[in-house]
Amino acid sequence: MGENGMRWGLGAILAAFSLLGVLYSAAVPLFEAPDEIWHFSFVNVLATEGALPVQPTDCKDMWLRESGQPPVYHVIAALLASPVDTSDFPGFVRFNDAHPAISPGSPSTAPNIFIHTAREAFPYSGSVLAAHMARLLSVVFGAGTVAAAFLVAREVMPSRPGVALASASVAAFNPQFIFISSVVNNDAAAACLSTLALWLAIRSTRLGFTRRRAVGLGVIVGLALLTKVSALALLAPAAIALLLVWLRERGGRALLAGAVTIFGLALIVAGWWYVRNWLLYGDPLAWRIWMMDIGKHQIGLAELFAQFRRLGTSFWSPYDGLFPPAVLAALGTLAALAAAGLVRLIVRRRERADIDPEGLVIAAAWLVILFVSVVYYMVTTPADQGRLLFPAIASSSLLLVLGWRAAVPRRCWPAAMGVIVVGLLALCAAVPFYAIRPRFALPLVASEDDIPALMPFTENPVVASVHLRGVQLNAEEAAPGDTVRVKVYWEVLEPSPPGDMRFVVQLWTMSGRLINQQDVTPAGESYPPDLWNAGDVIWQVFPLELWGDDGPIDCRVRLDVVIDGEYAGVARTQSVMTLAPPQATGSAD
Numbered sequence: 001m002g003e004n005g006m007r008w009g010l011g012a013i014l015a016a017f018s019l020l021g022v023l024y025s026a027a028v029p030l031f032e033a034p035d036e037i038w039h040f041s042f043v044n045v046l047a048t049e050g051a052l053p054v055q056p057t058d059c060k061d062m063w064l065r066e067s068g069q070p071p072v073y074h075v076i077a078a079l080l081a082s083p084v085d086t087s088d089f090p091g092f093v094r095f096n097d098a099h100p101a102i103s104p105g106s107p108s109t110a111p112n113i114f115i116h117t118a119r120e121a122f123p124y125s126g127s128v129l130a131a132h133m134a135r136l137l138s139v140v141f142g143a144g145t146v147a148a149a150f151l152v153a154r155e156v157m158p159s160r161p162g163v164a165l166a167s168a169s170v171a172a173f174n175p176q177f178i179f180i181s182s183v184v185n186n187d188a189a190a191a192c193l194s195t196l197a198l199w200l201a202i203r204s205t206r207l208g209f210t211r212r213r214a215v216g217l218g219v220i221v222g223l224a225l226l227t228k229v230s231a232l233a234l235l236a237p238a239a240i241a242l243l244l245v246w247l248r249e250r251g252g253r254a255l256l257a258g259a260v261t262i263f264g265l266a267l268i269v270a271g272w273w274y275v276r277n278w279l280l281y282g283d284p285l286a287w288r289i290w291m292m293d294i295g296k297h298q299i300g301l302a303e304l305f306a307q308f309r310r311l312g313t314s315f316w317s318p319y320d321g322l323f324p325p326a327v328l329a330a331l332g333t334l335a336a337l338a339a340a341g342l343v344r345l346i347v348r349r350r351e352r353a354d355i356d357p358e359g360l361v362i363a364a365a366w367l368v369i370l371f372v373s374v375v376y377y378m379v380t381t382p383a384d385q386g387r388l389l390f391p392a393i394a395s396s397s398l399l400l401v402l403g404w405r406a407a408v409p410r411r412c413w414p415a416a417m418g419v420i421v422v423g424l425l426a427l428c429a430a431v432p433f434y435a436i437r438p439r440f441a442l443p444l445v446a447s448e449d450d451i452p453a454l455m456p457f458t459e460n461p462v463v464a465s466v467h468l469r470g471v472q473l474n475a476e477e478a479a480p481g482d483t484v485r486v487k488v489y490w491e492v493l494e495p496s497p498p499g500d501m502r503f504v505v506q507l508w509t510m511s512g513r514l515i516n517q518q519d520v521t522p523a524g525e526s527y528p529p530d531l532w533n534a535g536d537v538i539w540q541v542f543p544l545e546l547w548g549d550d551g552p553i554d555c556r557v558r559l560d561v562v563i564d565g566e567y568a569g570v571a572r573t574q575s576v577m578t579l580a581p582p583q584a585t586g587s588a589d
Contacts, residue, residue, distance in 0.1 A: 009165045010150050014143050017172040017181075020428050021139035024182035027432035029116045029440050030131055033183035033318075034385070037093065037114075038066035039074065040131050040184045044086050046071070046078035047130070054280060055289050063090065068286045070273055072227040073189035077137050081130035089127035092119050098525045110525035111319065111439050117531060134184040141188035142181025146172040148195035149394035155202045156359040156398060163401055166417050170397040173424035175431045179318035180387050186228050187387050193224035194391035197234050198366055201241040202359040209245055209254065214261040217241075221262065222269025229285055230391065233373050237366045238262050244358045291381070304375070307384035311374075315386025322435050327427065334420065338403030345406040355402070367395035442527045445489070445537040454489060455557075455576050463561045463569030464501060465494035469537065471557050471573060479582040483545045486557055490522070492536040497563075501529045504560040505542045509553050510575060516544040519562075551579040 031037040041063045045053050053067045094115035098108040124132050146168050153167035171177065181188040200217040207213075221238060224231035242262070246255040274284035281289055310320070316331050317323050345351045370392045378384055389396065401417070408416045445451055454470030469489040478484050486505055506517040521528055523540050532538070554575035561569045 006161045006165065010147065010168060013150075013165065013168050013172050014146060016425065017146050017178065018139060018143050020173075020178050020432075021142055021182045022136070023432045024178050024436070025132065025135040025139065026122075027436045028179065028183060028318075029112065029114065030120050030128060031093070031114050032112060032440065033179070034185065034387070035066055036131075036184045037090075038063070039069075039186065040127075040134060041090070042067045042069065042071075042074045043077045043081060043134055043184065044089055044127070044130070046074055047082040047084075048086065052276075055286070057281060057289060060289075068277075068290050069186055070226045070228060070231075070270070072193075072223055073137070073141070073186035076189075077134040077184070080133045080137060084126065084130040084133070086127040086130050089130075092117075092127065096525055108525060112526055115526065115528060115531075116440070131184055135182055138181050138183060138185065138188045141192040142177065144192040145177075145181070145188065145195050145390075145393065148192065148199050149397055151199040152195065152202060152359075152363060152394040153398045153401070155199060155206055156356050156363060157354050158206075158356065160354050162414065162417075163398075163405065166401045166421065167394070167398045169421045170400055170424065171393050173421065173428045174316060174393070174397075175428050176314065176316050176318050176386060177390060177393060178428055179431075180390065187390055190224060190228035190231055191390040191393055193220055193227055194231055194234055195394045196220050197224055198237060198363065198392075198394060201237045202356075202362050205241045205244050205358045205362060206356055208249075209242070209258040211261070214258045215265060218262040218265025219269060222266040224391075225266060225270035226273055228391075230370070230373060230388070233369050234366075234391075235263070235266070236369050237362050240362055240365055244361070248358075304379060307378055310384045311378075311386055311389075313386070314384065315389060318431070318436070319439065322431070322439065330423075334400070334404075337407050338400045341403030341405065341407030342399060345402060348406075351406045360402075363395040363398055367392040367399070440526075443523050443539050444527070445539065448537075451489060451537065455573050457559070457571035457573055459570065459572045464497040464499070464563055465492065466497060466501075466561065467491040467493055468559060468571045471559075471576065473557075473577050475577060477552075477578045477580050478546055479551070479580050480546050480548050481582065483543050484577065486542045486544055487539055488542065488557075488559065489537060489539045492532045492534055492538065495532055495534050497529050497532065499563040500565075502562040503540075504562060505544070506558045506560070507544050507546075507555055508558055509555050509579065511553065513548070515547050515555060515579070518542045518544065546579060548579065551581045553579050555579050 031040070042053075045064070045067065052071060053064050055061065055064055055068055094117070095102050096108075096110060096112055096115055097103055098106055099110060099113050100106045100108060101113050120128050149171040150164050150168035153164040154161065157163045177191075181191075197217060197220045200213060200220060204210075204213040204217060217238060221231070221234050224234055239259075242255055242258050245258070246252070277286040278284045280286075283289075312332075312335075313323075313328060314320070317328075367389075370389060374388045377388070404417065404420065405413050451469070452472055454472055456470040457468050467490060469491055471489070472487045474485040474487075475482070484507070486507065488503070488505060501522060502519060503522045504517060504519045507515040509515065520540075520542075523529075523538050527538065555577050556575050557573045559571045560567055561571075
């Protein structure tokens with residue numbers, strides 16, 4: 001493959017990644033990403049006040065909880081956002097009080113931490129516009145990471161450009177990496193700068209440390225240290241590169257000059273931030289202030305190993321439970337195939353004939369060092385998040401490609417790699433439409449044709465401008481101890497029903513014994529009553545565990561509408577299910 005072919009191939013990969021990044025940015029509701037609202041709050045403070053905030057040391061300011069992060073990403077985002085009027089922040093933000101992250105111990109399983117309104121719809125304005133501008137900045141940094149991953153692989157296997165394109169593709173078409181590169185946080189920026197530093201370290205090892213390369217590496221490492229504290233681990237690959245060059249050339253003076261240039265420049269670029277922390281908080285990392293927010297959580301080996309599974313799945317998946325088991329199984333199979341190939345690569349010398357060994361050592365060492373630092377962080381506090389490994393995504397992608405290349409017959413490798421890349425691209429393209437958007441979709445019926453057959457309410461007064469359409473159960477027969485899912489449909493006759501509305505959904509036996517009930521704000525976890533519009537047909541599922549041990553006996557649903565603590569109306573169905581003895585039926589879960 002010629003240089004022009006490589007450029008066109010890399011350009012196509014970057015174009016596809018950027019398009020996917022924009023799609024994810026539009027699909028992910030605002031602030032439904034890890035710590036996004038706190039990162040944007042930091043950006044907003046910089047944009048409006050023009051100065052770095054000082055964190056309180058006696059308590060934690062919720063809106064400044066990410067202001068202890070090194071500020072390179074946030075400063076650039078603030079420069080982009082500064083012309084925008086963000087005075088509506090945080091006034092327009094509505095938390096979902098039922099979410100366990102907001103109300104610890106809540107039994108809610110709703111995925112959304114926030115209530116999303118038409119204020120967030122396109123065309124964007126105010127703080128919503130500023131947040132989406134910061135999201136696009138993340139996409140740019142993500143694309144930079146993909147380009148740098150190509151350069152890393154190109155240095156490790158300079159005679160095999162196909163490996164470089166494959167490695168860039170695997171980095172680019174990781175759903176979690178696209179997700180993280182499409183929201184407001186400093187992870188994509190840290191990954192980009194870390195990958196550039198890794199490339200410069202490998203290139204300097206292969207071609208020698210010139211003054212220009214040493215200066216470039218020092219500046220990039222310094223900028224990475226000003227982007228995320230985890231970049232401190234980058235000092236190790238730089239040191240390994242210097243050591244490998246010294247072992248090969250035995251030039252002590254050159255080694256000293258390179259070390260002074262690299263680490264001296266990194267200190268000049270980033271040192272002020274850590275000195276500032278030391279003066280303000282008595283700690284260059286401001287670690288005590290940071291831990292005051294997230295808290296310590298010492299764990300043992302058993303819990304640590306249990307977290308490794310989630311670390312692996314979250315390396316690919318933006319949210320827990322987003323991918324079906326078959327997808328996770330396929331990704332796990334690919335990882336196992338790569339591991340087997342890497343073993344073969346290690347034991348068979350001819351498999352390594354085209355590989356620059358020093359470059360591979362540095363790339364692999366960076367992944368191991370970062371993994372160890374993440375494990376240490378996991379032992380200290382809950383941190384089983386695969387995105388923390390993205391500063392080494394070039395290393396992981398390269399090792400996956402090399403493993404696959406060694407595991408399959410050489411003549412089959414191009415076709416096999418093509419199938420893998422196309423499969424990953426298809427997965428990434430499907431995620432916004434078939435996984436993320438349905439996850440956060442409002443509980444609205446698009447048309448009458450989408451309403452299933454319902455059990456109507458025989459007593460069904462129109463109360464508070466709401467018409468109760470009926471219910472649907474997931475089982476016609478269930479036993480004590482089972483959980484039935486009562487799905488209620490209602491139609492809004494007038495917008496914004498008055499007062500504090502609640503639904504009390506109950507399951508009764510026909511003889512008059514209450515089995516179980518739920519008392520909630522209807523659709524309150526995602527689409528509360530003050531947002532309703534006339535003509536909306538809304539649904540909600542109410543899981544009810546069955547109590548009692550008698551049966552078989554018929555049961556019906558009763559729904560009480562309560563406004564400001566007063567009963568406004570009652571609706572009842574006829575018999576909708578049979579409560580049977582335990583031995584008569586299986587679980588209805």
